[in-house]
Amino acid sequence: MTLDQKYSVTIDRLNKYKKTTYLPKVVLSENTFSNNSKFGGFPYLRSEKDWETCPTCNKQMELFLQLNTNEIPEIEFKKDCVVQIFYCREDFESLSRLIETEGESKKTTCEIINPIQEKQILEWEKCIDYPHHEEHWNLDKEIDIEDEVDWLMQERSEGLCIRKDKLFGWPYWEQDERYPKNENTGENMELLFQFVSNDNLPYSFGDDGIIQLFINKEMEFTTAFNCS
Numbered sequence: 001m002t003l004d005q006k007y008s009v010t011i012d013r014l015n016k017y018k019k020t021t022y023l024p025k026v027v028l029s030e031n032t033f034s035n036n037s038k039f040g041g042f043p044y045l046r047s048e049k050d051w052e053t054c055p056t057c058n059k060q061m062e063l064f065l066q067l068n069t070n071e072i073p074e075i076e077f078k079k080d081c082v083v084q085i086f087y088c089r090e091d092f093e094s095l096s097r098l099i100e101t102e103g104e105s106k107k108t109t110c111e112i113i114n115p116i117q118e119k120q121i122l123e124w125e126k127c128i129d130y131p132h133h134e135e136h137w138n139l140d141k142e143i144d145i146e147d148e149v150d151w152l153m154q155e156r157s158e159g160l161c162i163r164k165d166k167l168f169g170w171p172y173w174e175q176d177e178r179y180p181k182n183e184n185t186g187e188n189m190e191l192l193f194q195f196v197s198n199d200n201l202p203y204s205f206g207d208d209g210i211i212q213l214f215i216n217k218e219m220e221f222t223t224a225f226n227c228s
């Protein structure tokens with residue numbers, strides 16, 4: 001087989017596993033208590049005491065991400081809710097929740113010094129995502145990518161797992177594949193959102209790591225840290 005033929009065979013095989021992922025398009029905005037989809041800023045609050053606090057230091061946790069479920073493309077999520085991910089930089093604690101929104105957000109005092117400035121997510125750019133090479137073997141033993149094919153894939157940016165902030169798609173693994181499991185069924189949980197250090201959030205997770213939020217069918221969340 002020529003290199004071009006090997007390349008086509010590889011891409012055809014990988015195409016069986018492609019998924020749609022969505023990259024956020026953002027604009028810097030003022031910190032507001034609102035139900036918008038956003039990075040940073042202030043969370044939607046059901047009451048003045050609704051801001052999550054860190055289980056270790058008891059201080060308000062920073063809002064890293066809020067997703068308005070009415071704005072999540074192509075998924076049967078309960079409507080009129082927000083998914084919120086909070087984080088404490090001092091203790092590396094994270095907390096995720098799905099809450100219903102009813103009317104305007106309540107307001108309270110932000111006690112965080114220099115909170116991350118809000119970036120509103122205006123739209124989602126639809127992209128094609130491929131499984132990371134760490135999970136090729138588990139998915140399909142026939143996927144065996146030779147170095148020269150791999151090099152072409154990198155050059156053409158084709159058939160690769162996207163290493164950016166993204167909604168859905170395939171998790172990018174810095175080391176081995178490590179899906180959290182659904183405790184009831186033993187199935188792999190699905191990627192809901194992936195944060196890459198210093199993409200939309202001005203923050204490095206460990207040494208340029210990745211944080212992934214996984215979800216199961218019961219709408220339970222798990223956060224996983226992924227670092228090289």
Ligand SMILES: [Zn+2]
Binds near residue numbers: 090092
């Ligand atoms: Zn803390």
